Amino acid sequence: MDFSYSEEQQMLQESVQKFVMQKYDFYTRGDIIKTEAGYSAENWAMFAELGWLTVPFTEEDGGFGGKAVDLMVMMEEFGKGMLVEPYLSCAIMGGTLIADLGNEEQKGALIPQIMEGAMITAVAYAEQGSRFNSNNVSTSAVASGDDVVLNGAKTAVLGAPNAQTIIVSARESGAATDADGISLFLVDANAAGVSIKAYTTIDGRKAGEVTLTDVRVPATARLGAAGGAAAVLGAVIDRATLAVAAEAVGAMDSLLTKTVEYSKTRKQFGTAIGTFQALQHRMADMFIQCQLARSIVVRAAMILDSDEDAVSKARAVSSAKSRVGKAIRKVGQEAVQIHGGIGVTDELDVGHLFKRVTALDLMFGNAEYHLQRFASL
Amino acid sequence: MPSDGPIFETMGGLSAAEKLSSKRSIFAYQLTPLVLVLNPEKAVLSAEDRVPGARLPGRIEVNCEAIRRLCTIRAKFNVRLANSHSYDTHTTLCHRNRRQTVNADFTAEELAFQAEVREFLANEFPAELKQKVDKRIRLSKDEIVGWQKILYKKGWMAPNWPKEYGGTGWTPTQKYIFSTEMGLVGAPEPTPFGVTMVAPVIMAYGTEEQKQRFLPDILESNVWWCQGYSEPNAGSDLASLKTMAVRDGDDYIVNGNKTWNTYGQYADWIFCLVRTDNSVKKQEGISFLLIDMKSPGITLKPIVLLDGHAEVNEVFFDDVRVPAANLIGEENKGWTYAKVLLTHERTNIAGVPRGKRRLASLKRIAAETDDGFGGTMADNADFKAQLAEVEIELQALEYAELRTLAALSVGKAPGPESSILKIVGTELAQKMDEMTVELAGYNCLPFVPEQFEEGFEGEQMGPGSSAAAALSYFNNRKLSIFGGSNEVQRNIISKAVLGL
The missing domain is CATH 1.20.140.10 (Butyryl-CoA Dehydrogenase, subunit A, domain 3)
Structure with a gap:
């Protein structure tokens, strides 16, 4: 038993920490969000240079060979800085889907580009009617000669406005919630028939509603076997779910630290509010929530990296995401409450951390969804 | 330069290298004792300066393509970090140890120990006790003592004691395994008052004579201990306790009352915090005293709890004469000793x-x-x-x-x-x-x-x-x-x- 990080994991952690400290203060982040792209291309190039974009890829694919624990280490630090760059959507989700499902040609064409920072991908899997079930796909894929024609509407596509390639889930056969019949297609974001309604999310990222109207892609744009993508898509979403849970652990850490610091300096009734037991116990409870969240995320990361079967892994991810979601509400709401009025203003980072963790609770299914999923598996 | 050939071409009959069957395992392998230098021009990964204990002697020729890519990535970390103050000595590119660090696995020794505990419990935890635990029937004193004597016979009565006193000398992980396996089958842990609570204080602050007198009987469960800490007006604020011990020749005369005394009805001895000085700060006038429950002047009043059972008692001391030889450590230092006891590692606190x-x-x-x-x-x-x-x-x-x-x-x-x-x-x-x-x-x-x-x-x-x-x-x-x-x-x- 050993919960300490390897030297390499420590380096990874320190390197992200340094970046956040030196290059990603709250105001710089705010300026980045205000730009049209909504992320910093300069930062993205640095992520490539630092090797961060290679972390999710195996050594065989030229990557760092990062496991769930490595992703956890990185994402936790990203969470502290509330990064808006599309790391999750491009490197973890898009990249891993291509690596796990793509043929040598597809991998060769895309993975090096992603690792170099020259290609941004996004994954369009959710639909208005699907809620958090990635097997609920109404978007259709119909063969037409050597091509496939895609029609449908995708929602909440994280990073879509920045992506050159969007990976779209579409149904080739079966009923709306069947696992069989779902394929993934590499779609050029500028292809005819693709329209992206871009927006900024509550936590400062770029996302979009993607509509596909008679979008024609060659059959070679399909990732993996026809109709057989559901299992891999589910596993990649599980990995991404662990990643956002880890991100939330980092963000909650910041919320607790900032709240405790604030309570030591803010004076009311002639004394620091941190001396009031009513508040001390609430901060102690925040600390407990942070520790339990961290513990269960470590557990899930270890199980994802183990030889356990797919069901055990899915259960571990759901238990972690559900528990983290519970912690998120407690820690987020209490942080704002203890800050008082300033906590609900746009000018302080605490409110933005609260918004970020709220979005993270939602991502890939909230606490209630994952509790139910855990119970049903 | 080998390009698409086998991953390893060994030179000098490297049996260890033959075991490495994948590119990945190069980094999984324990490379730390070696200084590995990558020379992409020659496509040679050489282990320079044989180090005692190193498992890769000599030179290995390697298909370098994958490794070079990987090292480039690693180098980027290192170079960036080398620019910052805390990492200025990273001159080698490719010496990272890819061991799986974060894990909850037990070692082979720990697994063997776990198997031993399981086997012991399967054979030695009495079936009738297990039945009673399952049916939620309260165990009698004799049953508890009987079970503790079985543990003693096995040498497992005192997981938190050092070996010199007859304890197990276990590591924290062994203790964890033991209490986990006990909990999983419903086997009761030894009652804590003797072995877990008073014994460490006697070991740390008692005289040689006190150790000889008390510790063996605790280990063998010959003597049942109970705790005399709380008082009706000293709960969470324990240091405000009022039970007085006044020195009288070779004895103390104790007056006052203690409460929440668990299983006092079974107890032969009680360890108490008593006030020996009223004139100083409340924490500084407290002493740690061991009292024979058969001493004249002690009365026990059961406290019936909401479940209808009296597992706790109030204990009254009425001019109870206690030999000063029963004082642990120095007079008025009891609070310090008690704090040690309170923070003493408790296994299985989470349950x-x-x-x-x-x-x-x-x-x-x-x-x-x-x-x-x-x-x-x-x-x-x-x-x-x-x-x-x-x-x-x-x-x-x-x-x-x-x-x-x-x-x-x-x-x-x-x-x-x-x-x-x-x-x-x-x-x-x-x-x-x-x-x-x-x-x-x-x-x-x-x-x-x-x-x-x-x-x-x-x-x-x-x-x-x-x-x-x-x-x-x-x-x-x-x-x-x-x-x-x-x-x-x-x-x-x-x-x-x-x-x-």
Whole structure:
């Protein structure tokens, strides 16, 4: 038993920490969000240079060979800085889907580009009617000669406005919630028939509603076997779910630290509010929530990296995401409450951390969804 | 330069290298003792300067393409970090050790130990005791002592004692394994008052004579100890205790009363905190005194709890004469000793194994309990969600405990993290009591505590142990109150961890 990080994991952690400290203060982040792209291309190039974009890829694919624990280490630090760059959507989700499902040609064409920072991908899997079930796909894929024609509407596509390639889930056969019949297609974001309604999310990222109207892609744009993508898509979403849970652990850490610091300096009734037991116990409870969240995320990361079967892994991810979601509400709401009025203003980072963790609770299914999923598996 | 050839071309008959069958394993292999230098021009990875104990002697020729790519990535980390002040000595590019660090695996020795504990429990934990635990029937003193003597015979009575006193000398992980396996089968841990609570104080502060006199009988369970700390007006504020001990020749004369004295009715001896000086700060006038329960002037008054059972007592001291030889350490230093005792490492404080047993039992009972609408409580959506929530909380708690244990294993002192385990563990146990009551429904109405006592021969009320549900729910409200109330634990966290 050993919960300490390897030297390499420590380096990874320190390197992200340094970046956040030196290059990603709250105001710089705010300026980045205000730009049209909504992320910093300069930062993205640095992520490539630092090797961060290679972390999710195996050594065989030229990557760092990062496991769930490595992703956890990185994402936790990203969470502290509330990064808006599309790391999750491009490197973890898009990249891993291509690596796990793509043929040598597809991998060769895309993975090096992603690792170099020259290609941004996004994954369009959710639909208005699907809620958090990635097997609920109404978007259709119909063969037409050597091509496939895609029609449908995708929602909440994280990073879509920045992506050159969007990976779209579409149904080739079966009923709306069947696992069989779902394929993934590499779609050029500028292809005819693709329209992206871009927006900024509550936590400062770029996302979009993607509509596909008679979008024609060659059959070679399909990732993996026809109709057989559901299992891999589910596993990649599980990995991404662990990643956002880890991100939330980092963000909650910041919320607790900032709240405790604030309570030591803010004076009311002639004394620091941190001396009031009513508040001390609430901060102690925040600390407990942070520790339990961290513990269960470590557990899930270890199980994802183990030889356990797919069901055990899915259960571990759901238990972690559900528990983290519970912690998120407690820690987020209490942080704002203890800050008082300033906590609900746009000018302080605490409110933005609260918004970020709220979005993270939602991502890939909230606490209630994952509790139910855990119970049903 | 080899390009698409085999991954390894060995030179000089490298048997170790032959075992490495994948590119990945190069980095999984223990490379730390070696200084590896990559020379992409020659496509040679050489192990320079043979180091004693290194497992890769000589030179290895390698298909360098994958490795070069990987090293470039690593180099980027290193070069960037080398520019910052904390990393200025990274000159080699490719020496990272790819061991799997973060893991909850037991070592081979630990697994063997776990198997030994399991085998021991399977063979030696008496079946009739197990039955009683399962049926929630209270164990008698003789049964508890009998079980402890079995543990003693095996040499496992004192997991937290050093070997020199007859303890096990176990590592924190071994202790964890032991208490986990005990909890999973429902085997009671030794009553804590002697072996866990007073013994470490005697070891640390007692005289040689006191050690000889008291420790062997604790180890062999010949003497039953109880605790004399709390008083009617000294609960969470323990230091305000008032029981007085006044020196009179070679004796102390003790007057006052103690309360919440667990199993005092079985006890031969009591360890007490008594006031020996009224003129100083309250913490500085307290002494640690051992008192024979047969001493004239001691009376015991049982306190009946909400479950109808008197597991605790009030103890009255009326001019009780105690030899000064029974004083531990120095007079007026008792508070310091007591604090050591209070922070003394307690294994299994979170109660995860017991929680797992209870969860399994809740699931079983839910499947056997009608919901009144033709199904069982196992199908009830709300109850299912509660079960899932408890299971998830147990997982989080278990890993919080393992993280604490891992810190202990590398020599860190048990910190205020144990406050988390106490709070969460007790709240979870209480939650499961609530769920047991919910499942029992009307069957928890009968108040017949004696049917869960040894030797009950009357008519059983309520199927199974359902009538114990409310009793346990009532009794276990104590969990968040004793051992430092959960509010005191929150004070500890806010002071010791958050610095408030």
